Amino acid sequence: MSAENTYTAKTDTAAPARAGRPTDERKTEAIIDAAREAFFGEGYSAASIERIAEHAGVSKVTIYKRFGDKAGLLEALVRRQAQNMTTAIGDANRAAETIEAKLVNFGFTLMSFLFDESHFHFDSMLIIERERQPEAAQRFFDAGPGTMRRELTAILAAAHKRGDVAIAKPQRAAEDLLSLWKGFADMELRFGVAEKPSPAQIKNHVRHGVEVFLRAYRAD
Amino acid sequence: MSAENTYTAKTDTAAPARAGRPTDERKTEAIIDAAREAFFGEGYSAASIERIAEHAGVSKVTIYKRFGDKAGLLEALVRRQAQNMTTAIGDANRAAETIEAKLVNFGFTLMSFLFDESHFHFDSMLIIERERQPEAAQRFFDAGPGTMRRELTAILAAAHKRGDVAIAKPQRAAEDLLSLWKGFADMELRFGVAEKPSPAQIKNHVRHGVEVFLRAYRAD
């Protein structure tokens, strides 16, 4: 929150300029990574801080010093995850010629991120655990799915204004398209292989979704 | 497995015709109901057998006598849930005039079931917990989503043959429609109210999904 950090080009810890031994930022990363894997894979309750510490190559006390308790660790992870998502979506909103290309672009970046981060487990976990951490969950959904929906809604509304599509209710249409994309992933996860699909497969999924969507919403 | 049960019209326990005190079948129901609520609401690990017993108005020992252990209880619940789902889908596949009415019919029954049973929590839980109970999860997915997909695929293929729609790959189209339906529910769950939507709202959701779907797949 305050502005007392200094930055270097690399991941190297910047000089803290004061006090004793500097905190090793890579440890924080390692902890969050291990927490992600644990929380994603086993769910919040089943995941144990002891195993997270071991897997991160870090003492248990370090985790408590930095994150307070288990809930605090979850909260930090949620915050990080939402932030990752936001930047990924920012990247996705780059220029493209046709509305079709724009949508494929957006969808591909989004779906790649979701698959890459095993995001569905996270989703699942948060839905269950949101009674325990309502604010964190809310913040995540706002930053994640909420932003996606807003961005996509804006894209569709603009396309409608240009006459590329015929969309009376852009938010609902955005939900439709998101559903088509996400549905693929759900099916994949339930029936299919647990391995994450190749970029080519993801692109096919996304393309198909856009195709169906545009057949339904194409301006005549 | 064996055929030594006798049946009456009601939920009343049939006469066991042998031995000492008859098992109270309503207790089994109460246990499964409580387990459903607990597993749905908190996830497998967080749910405690002690609380389930208390909530079911039953001794803890009774649960262990009937289900062996916690995993056994989950397995029984999964079995029951899959069976409920199958019968619900059977009901959904009744006759209707137009393809549109058929699809709305199917979707409405399906979505009503999903919402009514807070099925998404269950889904979420199973995805996380399937490492612990792969066979049970597989059986559930086959009986639930798998059956849905098969049934819907058949309906769409038949409609294609009659020339009502233009669908080259019926299974993919079925996934599209299921995605559109389920996506609504997901959004609802993430952003919206936690309360379950009214039948009218569900019907609106389903109708909209069918509408979009048919605009995309309508035979010209």
Added chain:
DNA sequence: TCATTTGTGAACGTCAACGTTTAGTATTAT
């Protein structure tokens, strides 16, 4: 009535995890 089975309540042993404390080591600025 008696044998048989279901079910209860309370207590028990065990274990895993949370979160804390302590004593000591590592790494930095002064």
Added chain:
DNA sequence: ATAATACTAAACGTTGACGTTCACAAATGA
């Protein structure tokens, strides 16, 4: 060198949950 901070390993107290055991009550057929 010294003070200050980060970090570790190991032990600790506590809690909650799993699953079991035991003595006893309840419900039924013979």
